[in-house]
Amino acid sequence: MARIIHLAGVVFACAVMVIECAAPARAAELPRIVSMNVCTDQLLLTLADPGQIVGLSRYSRDRFQSWAADDARRYRILSGGAEDILIIRPDVVVASVFDKRATREFLKAKGMHVVEFDVPRSLDDVKDQIRQMGAITQHPDRANGEIARLDAAIARARQAIAQKHVRVLPLSRRGWVSGSESLLSSLLTQAGLSNAAGELGVAFGGFAPLEIIIDTKPDFLVVSDAGDRAEDDGSAFLLHSALQRFYPPSKRIVIPDRLTVCGGVMLAEALDVLIAELQRVERQE
Structure with missing residues (x-):
């Protein structure tokens, strides 16, 4: 009986170790993301893990424009140019098609993965963009929940x-x-x-x-x-x-x-x- 209990304890300890090791491994696999626009800021803040967000737009803390202004205070604010993004070297840059085109093109030329969001004209467009950000952050379940x-x-x-x-x-x-x-x-x-x-x-x-x-x-x-x-x-x-x-x-x-x-x-x-x-x-x- 004691041997059975001992073996069960070993199995439990191994299971705990697997869980503890899997969580950091999963976090390491998730993309590090910066946002150049106040609208992509809000999608990112809602759908990403905190550790994935490595930079937000300079308007992210503006209470008149951003629904998530308070949450944005926890994160680094970008200058609006390309320099600090190149220093951060994120896996993905999310931006609006209305953000400065020269900056977006420069980042692409430097090998940055830039994903551009158009201005939604309907609620169906909004749902598509929520799904798109859910795919970028690798949290489609959260996107489906918000939809x-x-x-x-x-x-x-x-x-x-x-x-x-x-x-x-x-x-x-x-x-x-x-x-x-x-x-x-x-x-x-x-x-x-x-x-x-x-x-x-x-x-x-x-x-x-x-x-x-x-x-x-x-x-x-x-x-x-x-x-x-x-x-x-x-x-x-x-x-x-x-x-x-x-x-x-x-x-x-x-x-x-x-x-x-x-x-x-x-x-x-x-x-x-x-x-x-x-x-x-x-x-x-």
């Missing part, structure tokens, strides 16, 4: 908005309208709202005069800030007396920019905010 979370948020929004027939107009600084083919429009229409920008002939985005906005008569404006003070001339547009007369706070749905400026996992939270805002404005009617 499932986004799908669940879409379902909640559709259920909350069903049969409401609400027309909205996404409006920001200086009268910029997010068009019918923009990511924000995809978010709104997937939830069951109608983007009135299509009636203005605006596709991806464009400026609209104040008179046209008022004449379009959307049920609500979708804005990124509920503030009553203008920081500059651009934001002053949203506080114009005529616009405030027809669209006071009870006619404005507020979704912060950090939840919609990039395509990624934060859109699930944006949809939940959308539901809460619709409930708020309905109570005030």
